[in-house]
Amino acid sequence: MEPVTEWPYACPFCWEENTVLIDLSAPPASLIEDCRVCCQPILLELSMSMHGIEQVKASRSD
Numbered sequence: 001m002e003p004v005t006e007w008p009y010a011c012p013f014c015w016e017e018n019t020v021l022i023d024l025s026a027p028p029a030s031l032i033e034d035c036r037v038c039c040q041p042i043l044l045e046l047s048m049s050m051h052g053i054e055q056v057k058a059s060r061s062d
C-alpha cells in the first residue's frame with residue numbers, strides 16, 4: 001500500500017476539484033488546506049476504516 005495517497009474533494013467555496021495528500025501511516029483526523037483555485041481555507045475531516053480512508057468531508061473553515 002502506498003504510504004501517501006492523493007484524495008480528491010470538491011472545494012466547498014467554489015466547487016472546483018482539489019486533491020489532498022494524506023499520509024496513511026499517520027492520517028490526521030482533520031486538516032486545513034487552501035483551495036488551489038479560490039485560496040479559501042477548507043476544513044477536511046477524515047473518516048478512517050480498517051481498509052484506509054473511508055471519506056473526506058470538506059467544509060468551510062471560517
Ligand SMILES: [Zn+2]
Pocket residue numbers: 011012013014015016035036037038039040
Ligand atoms: Zn475553491
